[in-house]
Each structure stands twice: as structure tokens, then as C-alpha cells.
Amino acid sequence: MGDINLKNLDLLALLPCPLKVPVEIAFENHLHDGVCSENSVLNYIIEGNANKQISYNQQVEEYTDIESIPDITITSGINSFYYKSFRENFVEKGYFYDALSPRVNSIFSDSGIKDSEGNYTIIALNTLVMVADMKALGDIKCPCTWKELLRPEFEKKVAIRGYNDSFCETTLLTIFKQCGYEGIEKLGRTVKYGWHPSQMVKMAGSGRNGAPAVSVMPYFFTKTMQNKKDVKIIWPEDGAIVSPITMMVKKSCREKLAKIIDFFTGDKLGEICAGAFLPSLNPEASNKIPKGATFNWIGWDFIKERDIGSLIKELNNIFIESHRGKL
CATH class of the missing domain: 3.40.190.10 (Periplasmic binding protein-like II)
Structure with missing residues (x-):
């Protein structure tokens, strides 16, 4: 400071x-x-x-x-x-x-x-939304809700915000609230990359090998994408995740x-x-x-009824274990 x-x-x-x-x-x-x-x-x-x-x-x-x-x-x-x-x-x-x-x-x-x-x-x-890379997605149906992003066909095809061993807390908390611990494990299996959103922007629609099929990024970052021809911005039916x-x-x-x-x-x-x-x-x-x-x-009651700091650490650990194939 x-x-x-x-x-x-x-x-x-x-x-x-x-x-x-x-x-x-x-x-x-x-x-x-x-x-x-x-x-x-x-x-x-x-x-x-x-x-x-x-x-x-x-x-x-x-x-x-x-x-x-x-x-x-x-x-x-x-x-x-x-x-x-x-x-x-x-x-x-x-x-x-x-x-x-x-x-x-x-x-x-x-x-x-x-x-x-x-x-x-x-x-x-x-607000966090989904960006689908239509070429990387291939024949897989675009997700319309956060729960659909957890489907087996998205395994190792998703990018979310992450740095080292710390991943986006609002994404983890939202998935946990909707789908419980099982949802966090499924999310760990679908995620391939923990990136800064600027990395997602560069890869979305680029046609490069290994580009994620779906990237979860702030809505304002979607406005900076250059390769828009082959991407689809998805504001989920169950709402953009709020940070x-x-x-x-x-x-x-x-x-x-x-x-x-x-x-x-x-x-x-x-x-x-x-x-x-x-x-x-x-x-x-x-x-x-x-x-x-x-x-x-996620709601004020959800926050006030829990030790949010401890819950974030717990969800992060479960996510990482699943992400690395240890669950």
C-alpha cells in the first residue's frame, strides 16, 4: 500500500x-x-x-x-x-x-x-457470463444454465478465473449453492484452465489447438473480444453470476x-x-x-448463515482435488 x-x-x-x-x-x-x-x-x-x-x-x-x-x-x-x-x-x-x-x-x-x-x-x-467457442464446441450443445456446464461432455473443456491454487470464489459459491459438493467436483472435472479473463479473450474464437469450448468471464471482458465470428456470448437463463x-x-x-x-x-x-x-x-x-x-x-442469508471464508477455502480445495483427478 x-x-x-x-x-x-x-x-x-x-x-x-x-x-x-x-x-x-x-x-x-x-x-x-x-x-x-x-x-x-x-x-x-x-x-x-x-x-x-x-x-x-x-x-x-x-x-x-x-x-x-x-x-x-x-x-x-x-x-x-x-x-x-x-x-x-x-x-x-x-x-x-x-x-x-x-x-x-x-x-x-x-x-x-x-x-x-x-x-x-x-x-x-x-457479472460473470459464459462465452462459447463454436469451433472448439463442435457437436456439443451450448450450455444455457450453470448446471448444464457441469455435464460430462464438457470435461476439460472449460476455463474459469484462477491463479495458482486459487479459483473464482463467486463461481465456486454459486455452483455449491445450486449443486452442492457434487457440483464442485463436477466443475473441477470440466475445467481445464484457471486463467485471467484476458487470456480467455485471446483464445476465444482464435482457432488455436486447446482453446476452451466455454470460458466463464466477466461480461465487460466480452466487449474486448476481437474474434467474434466463431463465439457466442451466453447470459445464462439462471442469471449471470454476481460478484x-x-x-x-x-x-x-x-x-x-x-x-x-x-x-x-x-x-x-x-x-x-x-x-x-x-x-x-x-x-x-x-x-x-x-x-x-x-x-x-448467492444471497444475504447464504452469507450470514455460513463461515464464508472457511467455505471458500473448503470449496477451493475440493475443486482442486477434482481438477487434478484425485477425486
């Missing part, structure tokens, strides 16, 4: 890569418009989450007091802020509040994505940082997210998703 002391940090934003630059520019303009007085200094970091997310998640797990946490923190995915220890030590003690207005964008009316207990501020979603972009806002900074909070819950940020194909909860955002598309969110 550089030389900045996290203890004195007003804002830490670890953003999905397409948001980093436009949000940073818009936020700096916001500050220059007189948000901060000459006598006050805002200590903040805006980073791409790919650079810092893993190390920061580990740091979150070591927090012992609320003062260690930045006043406003923005992160992606089901991360340490959702883990049992953080929830018990901080969330359930009422340190945070949902800074977004009760009214959300109409596309989320039935999604259940807004925290009914008012602790987490979900500002936008990274939330979460803002944790301390109640204690509600007045002091009101104009900063307004920026991250306001129309400008909503349009930046929508323009980057990351659907925004802002009610005025012009989100760019297919008509009738739905969202596959």
Missing part, C-alpha cells in the same frame, strides 16, 4: 480494472470542485484491484479494531469483509451503514442484491466525508460503471445488459 498509513486513510478504493482510470479522473475533478477545503487533506488510494486485492484481503483478516480500517473502503468480490470474523467483530456491532438510497436501479428490483440489514453498500456488479463491488462506509464518517460518499453513490459514478458494462445500482444509471437478463446472487 505504499507509504500511506492505512490507519489514517480516509478512502481506499480497489476497483475492477476498467473503472480505475475513469473513476480516478472523475474523483480528482470532484475534489478540485471544492469538496475539500484548503485546510483539509484527504488521504486516499485508488487502485486496480488486481494489484492489491489479495494482499489487502489478508490484512483485513488481521484487523483488531475499527480504527485500523479506512473510513471508506471499496473492494470487489466475496472477500474478507464478508467473512465470519469481520462480520462478528465489526459489521454486527453496527460500525457500517448502507450509504445508497433505498431506491435502486429497476433492473435489480427482484435480485435481492441490496443488504436488507443496511450494513453493506453495493454500488455495482461484476459485488462493495463499499464499506463507517457511520462515524457520515458527516465528515458526506461529499465523498455522495460521489461514490451518485449519478456520475453510476454512469461510469454502466458505461464499463458493470451494472450500477444507481437508479439513474443506463445499464448496458441484454433485455430480460437476470442475476444469480
